Amino acid sequence: MTRELARSVLDALAGRGLNEAEVYFKSGRSRRFEIGPQGRIASSSQEEGWAVRAGSDRASFFVAGTGQPTVDGPWPDPDGQPLRLPPAVSIPSWKPPGDLEAPLAGEIEAIRLLEAIEKSLRSELAGARLVRGLLDEGSSQTSILTSRGIEEEYRSRAASLYVEATGPVQGAETARISMASRELRSFQAPMIAHRLVDRLLLQGQGEAPERDRGELLLGPALGVRLLVALLPLLMGGGSDALVRSLRDRRGRIGSELLIVKDDGRYRGGVLEAPVDGEGWPTRETLLIAEGRFRQPLASWKDAKRLGLQVSGCVRRASWRDLPRVGPSHLFLVPSPDVKVASLLAAVARGYYLIDTQGSGRFDLERDRFRLPVCGFVLRQGRAAAPLSGAWLTGSISSWLRGIQGVARDLEFQPWSGMIGSPTTLVTGLELRRNPE
Amino acid sequence: MELCDNPEVPLSGLDTTSVARCLSQIADHGNDLADAFFERLEEVEYPAADEAPGIRVRREEGFAIRLVRDGRTWLAARDQIATAAFGEALRQVARALPSAPYPEPALDPAPFPSLEDTSRLARFPTSVTRAIRRRLAAFPMRLRVRRHRRWIRVIGTQLAPEPQSESFHSCDVDLPWGRFGALIPDLSAASVERLATSLTTLFRAQEAPRVKPTRCGVVLGPPAAAVLLHEVVGHALETDTLMMGGRVESALGLQLGGPLLNVLDDPTNAPESVRRSSDDEGMIAVRRWLLREGVVEQPLADLFSAHDSRALMPGAARRGTRHRAPAPRSTHLELLPGESSLEDLLAETDGGLYFPEVSRGQLDPLSGRFSIFLPHGRRISGGSLGELVGACRLHGTVSGLLGGIVGVGSDVESAGAGWCAKNGLKLPVWASAPSIRIEAAEVES
Known part of the structure; x- marks a missing residue:
């Protein structure tokens, strides 16, 4: 979304007496890889959405949608309470992280990581198996423009991992690990498998004091x-x-x-x-x-x-x-x-x-x-x-x-x-x- | 070319024939499955009176293309419905690009219709407050009410069933002692009264004594029985749950509960505004016997799990969002009524506990252990409802619990069973159930 479009939306809202207004826009790409009971799933998404908060000194509304906003909305009649948005203040300097330009992991790389976790798990503990592995990685761009002078844009990226394993002990609960990082490549298969094995072994052998x-x-x-x-x-x-x-x-x-x-x-x-x-x-x-x-x-x-x-x-x-x-x-x-x-x-x-x-x-x-x-x-x-x-x-x-x-x-x-x-x-x- | 241009028809303007032709090009192996899923969502929310902003409207649309081959799935999703985006997603999913591709389909859906009248939605919180006052109660609360509408269209290589739509309401209430949430098929006076009763009872239960850990007879009212069945029958008989433990077919014919238990999933018999004739993979929705006299008959299956099985029947796939692959889930669970009245069930459970509602539940699929959380209940004394008791938890194993159901009432109620959030897919699930009686249930506060 261009700044010009966001400004046009703010102008159109001001023309309706909604002088307190904000246009938020986010777009991004994400990839998701999963192994589990539903087989192997590789998904890729392109997401694009916006949100407008606007109000007068009497009432306000929130509208969000996919794609890009249009100047004409359609906007609902404001209702309820008035809206107050923050004033623009100076933003201390910020150095964007260096990994923003790094490409997202591909299917082969991601599935290889999940397979490596599964392989390490089996080799460390006979009878253990990965029942579900899930990797998500995405990057996004966000922009915020408001009638109070805020005009900010920034980029982000994140990766997450969820693994669930079961051990040789029948009826025991699964061991689960959930992690997040900036890049999928930072997840270390042997370390993750080792943690799962620790937890499965404890479930099978551990006892509790009275x-x-x-x-x-x-x-x-x-x-x-x-x-x-x-x-x-x-x-x-x-x-x-x-x-x-x-x-x-x-x-x-x-x-x-x-x-x-x-x-x-x-x-x-x-x-x-x-x-x-x-x-x-x-x-x-x-x-x-x-x-x-x-x-x-x-x-x-x-x-x-x-x-x-x-x-x-x-x-x-x-x-x-x-x-x-x-x-x-x-x-x-x-x-x-x-x-x-x-x-x-x-x-x-x-x-x-x-x-x-x-x-x-x-x-x-x-x-x-x-x-x-x-x-x-x-x-x-x-x-x-x-x-x-x-x-x-x-x-x-x-x-x-x-x-x-x-x-x-x-x-x-x-x-x-x-x-x-x-x-x-x-x-x-x-x-x-x-x-x- | 099949092209509906009527803007009143949701997701009109999709050239379904061309979409099917394009999909057939990427499904070029014998057992391939390819489909396109188009969806449009609208949510209108009225917040609590003191919250800004006021009315909240969320509208979104998009699609996903999926290819399934040899146990692997590729999916590409977009937050728009447009010809160019379709072509790009199709190329992303294709394992090999055709040398002479068909032209990309015309995808030009009509714009969202203008916002329907929301005045009933806006009045709902006031109606609930008045109904609570009629019960001689007053307490601070912040009620948010939402109207959800969803339109979907699934197009496969060979079939394009009728578009489907769902419309329902939900509310969540912040109370000084926690949060309460409910699904509501409509905003009728009966819905207002039901919600007011739930909130007032919750309020009065705050000072009620807690239950000491015990094993005792328990009667669950229809809404509570519905949530319990969702957890211990619905989730337990989803093929993705069964696959975690081994072969799905080995569950068929298992005696999971007593002969009183006849449990079905029937999306075609759900409340009218959420009734479905096909699932989120475009397969015909059927009246599916999950348990017949306690015996597993037909688990909840999607195309992926039923693909290589003669015993499994697809038609129970659901998608929480276009960005995720479908998975087997229940839509509308039914427990068929028995012959006992509620009075009979209470009379047979002297010294036990009665729970009308459940706040949430969970099942560990591998261990088979479940918990359901009960916000309040009543002691059963002399065959009738006695002292109010505070929040507690009913827990145990699926087999232990289903084996312990020794009475099924005749008082069937249709009710929203709530939001299901298994594996991060948030879906509304519905149910109709009578009261049930459970022998020697484990209860703790």
Whole structure:
């Protein structure tokens, strides 16, 4: 879509008394490769869509469609509440990532990667098989023009991988891994297969203690899952009461090692972009600093109303969707000098939990959670036995305050945005065979 | 040339004969399957009163070309319906380009018709609020209501069935204690009353005591039975699920449940506005017996899975979007009624629990374990409904649960079973079911 067309649309809307207006346009190409019960599927898509938000000081509308917008719409009669769009502000300089020009992976390359995962899986564990493998890769161009002077364009690219495997144990649940990266070529088949095998072996051989405490080393997957549960606290919109309930006498909600940030410009990140879904500059926002809650993610509108720093964190899932506050790269800040091995060596008696085995249940209001987990029993810093079918239980505040160590191995996983965590050493939580 | 120019006919202006001829050129191996799928979607949404922007309209159209050969599928999709884009997608899917290709087909669909009157949609939230007040309740809520319309046209190398269309409504409600969602075939007064009853009960259940983990007799009302059947019969008997565990044909004839269980999938008998005569691969939709007296008769199959099987019957393929290949899914599940009244079922379940609704469900296809989440229920005491109980979960294995169904009611209700999201394909699924009684079900809060 040309700027001229977008300007013509804005002019036409202004002519109808809709002086607050925005034209959003996104186009892209994507490829998807799948192996599973439906055979081998190679899909390629060219996507092109637009969205217009427009309003007067009385009412507003949102219209989205495929292709390109036309000056005449047709536009519905505005309804409901008036619309306020962000003003144009200067955008800090941003260097586009170097991989934007790299071609998307071809069918042979992608299927070879999935086959390599399958082959490694079978060779590492007899009887294991890949039941589903899915690779997506795409690149896109986005432009935003508004009646308030925003004129931004940027490009993005992303790749994702989902694999699901089953092992030799009949009736056991599958092991699943979901990853995202900027390029499909960064996925390493042996490493992915190894992770699947670890999880399948634990399911087959692991046991759960009746009830036990001790030092718990939580792998990145566990840290990410717990951060996801904490998102209502970090996303604004009524999080004040939750924060108050978690604060201790010193005003902290967590250990001094607890530092959480969101950064829409995270270098090399899948969602790295100069502006957010409304054209506001992205930035690093400190949400929790040394255990003290600083602020939730805030759109320009929330920030103005609540006196917060604007996070530049309004995201659009697609051109069909309205912009909403959401994490871009939200993560527990790692300690660059701490190796996982040194945290591991420090555990005299405890557990190393490497992954979840289900969705778990989180109740922020009642300050409690339970999460099915798998991993290893640790004795003197070494794996002594496999662990599976156990429930990590406790209060969310105990988890936040019980963080005793943070390693440097930050890993992101795709959720609603990219959520990241390094390995952490935690006390104050409990493992149980029965969650009740 | 078959070319309909009537702008009132959805997806008119497609030269179906030329499309079929072009597809036949790329399906040049004996067992090849090639088809073109055209779709047009419209969604009109009214948000909660305090949300901006106001009315929200989403309209999209596009197509996909697919070639299936020797267990492999190639698919190319575009977000427009245009001759040049068709030619480009066709070349992308073709394994070898014909030396003398046919001319590209004329694809000139009529523009989207103007937006139909949406005043009933706009009034719906107020009607629901009033209905809740008539129940002497009031609580904060933000209700969004949507009208969904979809038109599709599938063209194969040899057949081009009638265009299909669907129209229905959905709503989601943000409540202080969580989110509630429902599919609604129409915006009738009965739909308003049903939604108001659900929301009011949900509100009153917030202070209700929780159920301690137990194994007990359970009666599920028709909407809850519909979701349960979707999870444990519908998903369990989709050929892509069955293929994960081995040969699909080995499931045929298995005794999965008791003799009271007669479960069908029948898209031709769905609520009128979503009724289908063909599926998303253009195959004739049929009344399919999934379970006859508890025995597996005909799993849900698409062309891919039925291609090399004499025992499987296609006609149950669905596409969440043109950008994804079709997959076998249920459209409209039916549990045939039994002879017991609801009163009979309750009387036989003294000391048990009654659950009228389900909020969501999930099935692990390999382990066969499922969970359904129940937002509220009632204790059954002396053959009638007693104390309200709070949210809980019913879980177990498919075979354990189906074997435990010992009573089927006569009170069939037609209801939207909800959105299904298996493998990321979001699809509306429908059902009609009576109440059922389950013996020794595992329930926990």
